Amino acid sequence: MLLCAVLAKAQTVDTAAVFDKYLDLNVAMFEGNTDNAERVAEDIMADTVALPIKARINYYNILGKLYEERHPADAKVYYERVLAHVPDFYVAHLALGYIYLKEAGDADKKKLSAPTTANKWAYINLVKKSIAHLEKAQACDPNQDTLDTITSLYKKINDTNGLANLNTRLASLSKSCIDLLETQ
Template identity: 45%
Template sequence: MLKKTLLILLVIFTAKISQAQTADEVYDKYTDFNLAMLQNEHDKALDLGQQILPDTAKLNSKVRLSFYNGLAKLYEDDSQSVKAIEYYNRVASAQPDYYVAHRALGYLYIKDISGKPANEIVIDAAYINKAKKALPHLEKAQACDPDDDTLNLIKTLYRNIKDDKDLGSLPERLNQLKKNCIDILDTQ
């Protein structure tokens, strides 16, 4: 009985080892993932991303962060906002000064409320919640890469949620936020 148990455990262990990707294999897939993204092979890049996800711990932390950012962008382009938000949040949490992820998050949070004519916007609890989630991200993006459209959106959101206090202190916050801005993720 003990021999059978050991044999079964050995077979299971061997099967698991043969299925697991080595760190080099995961990194090779990551380079293929980047190449597919650069060549606008969206479906191939998404497929490679799905293959890499279970083994992201085998990538160093900076490469993993870059991978999450690329995957988030793919999901965003594929209109999978929930997944894009998940991975952009990982990037923004790990690298809070990387404003590109913040810009994406800000616009994704308000995706279904921005661009509507003013007479079609309903200021309800859901709108206020989305605006409050979006605003810190939009502010970081605006501080690091000023843009009239983003600034107007920020001001409109504050006016719509009737937050005059934060609207009034916006210039001070933007000035503070612009001190540490990163526009490219380091993978080394």
């Protein structure tokens, strides 16, 4: 029985220590020290369940930011986790929109080099995913470059109906926008 108690104690996560690491991660991000931030984020990874839910969502958002440039596939996973909890957080939508846009660009090159129906639909599906996220971002934080990108994407996939109804969708999407995540 004593052995079971010792093993159970060894497997218990020290929530205060995990939260302290989370605070260190926030400081590293604030200071722009991405190498330290990545190291601390990795230390937290196995114990994320010890974080309060709002801190965990913010942690996933930080991971998205950290991985966006060098590991966009990983960033996408974390931004999707954020949106699963906070669907109106338009900052994650903007990031995902541009990640999917990059993937669509890669799919377009593949479609041009091997013009199969599967490659065409893969490209169109990625463009549509990009548009959906960019529209939410545009609705919440209007930006001419984002609007131009959305318009261009609709034209590239010949979706005149989507383009014609853009303003109506943007007006609807703008009714619920979150620009900052709660951390506690």
